[in-house]
Each structure stands twice: as structure tokens, then as C-alpha cells.
Amino acid sequence: MARIPIEDNYTDVIAKAQRGMAITDEDLCKRAEISPADLSAVKSGEVNDAVIRRVSRHLRLSPNALEELAHKRWYPEAPIFPHGFAIFNTPFEDITVNSYLIWDARSRTAAAFDTGSDCGEMLDLLRSEKLRLQMIFLTHTHDDHIADLPRLAKETGAEVWSSEREPSTHPGARTFKENEHFHLGALAIKTLLTWGHSPGQTTFYVTGLSYPLAVVGDSLFACSIGGSKEFFADQLKNDVEKIMKLPRNTVLACGHGPLTTVGQEKRHNPFFAS
Numbered sequence: 001m002a003r004i005p006i007e008d009n010y011t012d013v014i015a016k017a018q019r020g021m022a023i024t025d026e027d028l029c030k031r032a033e034i035s036p037a038d039l040s041a042v043k044s045g046e047v048n049d050a051v052i053r054r055v056s057r058h059l060r061l062s063p064n065a066l067e068e069l070a071h072k073r074w075y076p077e078a079p080i081f082p083h084g085f086a087i088f089n090t091p092f093e094d095i096t097v098n099s100y101l102i103w104d105a106r107s108r109t110a111a112a113f114d115t116g117s118d119c120g121e122m123l124d125l126l127r128s129e130k131l132r133l134q135m136i137f138l139t140h141t142h143d144d145h146i147a148d149l150p151r152l153a154k155e156t157g158a159e160v161w162s163s164e165r166e167p168s169t170h171p172g173a174r175t176f177k178e179n180e181h182f183h184l185g186a187l188a189i190k191t192l193l194t195w196g197h198s199p200g201q202t203t204f205y206v207t208g209l210s211y212p213l214a215v216v217g218d219s220l221f222a223c224s225i226g227g228s229k230e231f232f233a234d235q236l237k238n239d240v241e242k243i244m245k246l247p248r249n250t251v252l253a254c255g256h257g258p259l260t261t262v263g264q265e266k267r268h269n270p271f272f273a274s
Contacts (some may be wrong), residue, residue: 002013003075004089004096007257008224010052010070011043013270016225017059031058040263047071068200069223074268076222079251081212082228084187086125087259092144099145100215100253102206103131104185111135111184113204113215114255115148123155125178134184138162139217139255140198141169163193166200189227192201192242194219196235197226205245205250214262216243220252223269236271244272258271 008016014221018028029039032054047070053063068074086101101122103110110131112122126133133156138146141162149170153160157239162168164175177274179191187208194203197218220239228235243252248263266272 002122004258006069006075006223006252007043007221008274010047010066011045012070013224014043014055014059014067017061017229019269020228020236020241021059023059026184028055028058034187038131039134039189046253048088053080056270059184061270065223065268065270065273067219068268069270071209074223075269076258076260078261079249081210081251083136083149084209086122087211087253088116088121090118090121091150092117092147095144095256097144098253098255098257101125102184102187102209102213103129107185108132109134109184111137111182111187112152113253114139114217115152117144117147119148119152124150126156132156133158135182136160137189137202137215138168139168139204139215139219140201142218143199145217145255146170163202165192165193165195166198178202187252193249194237194242196231196233201235205246213253214243214246214250215253216255218255219243220265220269220271221254221257222265222267225269225271226255241270250261 010215030037041049048178056063056066084103089096090097097116099114099116101112108131110133136158160170160173167175176191180191182189190205192203195201204215246262250262252260
């Protein structure tokens with residue numbers, strides 16, 4: 001698979017933080033002591049380190065991490081799973097979206113997380129590895145993440161599960177509460193409610209693979225977090241309290257963009273870096 005680009009650039013991060021904190025351009029200029037022209041230029045993509053650093057401090061962003069993102073100096077390194085894990089990246093309108101598959105090597109049972117726009121490659125892998133898909137977990141029910149749910153559910157007969165705060169309309173779909181546990185052979189899956197981007201946005205924490213894994217959906221991305229017009233503070237709080245406190249080597253399987261880890265995001269994500 002070709003390298004998946006980082007989902008958000010530095011202008012996206014500034015926009016999400018500014019919108020989430022309800023800070024106007026005029027107010028931000030006053031706080032950061034910059035001109036409206038300078039702010040407009042930076043928000044249009046002009047890399048001006050001095051302005052970026054001034055703005056970041058008043059948006060509670062890490063100046064170093066935001067400057068690093070603006071210059072595209074970093075890309076996450078993801079540990080390689082020798083078996084039991086796969087990522088699928090499919091196009092949806094003008095973006096791409098990720099879905100994931102995990103499986104237990106002994107029982108050959110599997111679970112999917114979201115479907116993306118096309119589950120064809122996932123179905124191919126299930127067949128080639130002789131896996132039986134037992135469960136389809138939905139991080140949330142936005143169209144790009146469940147576009148091919150009817151096909152995946154029909155061809156595999158797997159149970160469909162979503163948060164009780166954001167039930168799926170798929171016929172026969174079931175709901176879970178926060179801190180529920182599922183088992184797949186030797187693998188354990190725990191649900192963490194990381195809402196904000198959507199009412200039932202859920203992170204699935206998986207143990208039993210080569211590395212701890214958190215399928216975070218749109219809770220956060222490498223170098224950014226999921227957008228939320230009304231519940232930005234809740235999204236950020238949930239990310240900090242429920243994802244950033246996981247072990248540092250936890251692999252973060254994001255809804256968009258590349259894989260990353262808790263440790264790397266603590267150093268390179270403008271929302272979490274010191």
C-alpha cells in the first residue's frame with residue numbers, strides 16, 4: 001500500500017482549535033499581537049514560523065509541534081504486526097478513509113472496524129486467510145465509515161455493533177455500552193467512549209496482538225484530532241483522558257491518515273505535545 005498522507009495540515013489544526021475555542025480572527029490577532037494580514041496569510045498556507053508560534057500559544061497548541069507540521073518534518077513510524085492485523089484505505093469523495101481487520105491466529109476468527117467505501121479487499125483477505133468474520137464494530141456512523149456495511153454484513157453474516165449513543169440503522173444491529181468487553185480467541189476488545197466528533201464515537205482497545213492497539217476512528221489523527229463544531233472541548237478531554245493515557249507503544253489506528261502511536265502523538269501532535 002502506498003504511504004497514506006497525514007490527514008490534516010497545520011492550517012486544518014489552527015482552524016479546528018480556533019473554531020472549537022470560539023475565537024474570532026479579530027480576537028486571535030489581538031491576543032497573539034499579529035496583524036490580520038499575517039493571520040490571513042498563515043491560514044492560507046504561508047509558512048511564517050513567528051506567526052505560527054504566536055498563534056499556537058493562544059490556541060493551546062504546541063508551538064514546536066505546529067511548526068514541525070507546517071514544514072512537514074515528521075511522519076509517524078508504525079510498528080509492523082507480523083500477523084493478525086490489516087489496514088484498508090479506500091477513497092470516499094475527495095478523501096480516503098480507513099477500515100481495519102484483526103484476527104486470532106488459532107481460531108481463525110476475525111473482527112472488522114468500519115468498512116470504508118469498499119470492503120472488497122477486506123473480503124479478499126478473509127477468504128485468502130480462511131478467516132470467519134464474527135463482528136463488525138463501528139467507531140461511529142458517519143457515511144464514509146459505513147458506506148459498504150450492507151455488503152460486508154451480507155457476505156459474512158457477521159454481527160454489527162455500534163454505540164448505544166449512536167445506534168446503527170443496519171437491520172439487526174446491536175449496541176454496546178462503554179467499558180464493554182468482547183473476546184476473539186486470545187484477543188480482548190474493550191470499548192472506550194471518546195465522543196465529541198460524533199455522539200457515540202468509540203475507541204476500541206485491543207490486547208493480545210504483537211502490540212496494544214487502539215482503533216480510534218475520528219477521535220484523533222496523526223498530528224490532529226477529529227473536528228467538532230459544538231463539542232470540541234469534550235472531544236479533546238476524552239482524547240487526553242482515554243487515549244493518551246494508554247501505554248506509549250499503543251498503535252493508534254485512525255479513521256483517516258496513517259497509523260501512529262501514543263508515544264509519537266505525545267511528542268508530535270500539536271494538541272498533545274508539551
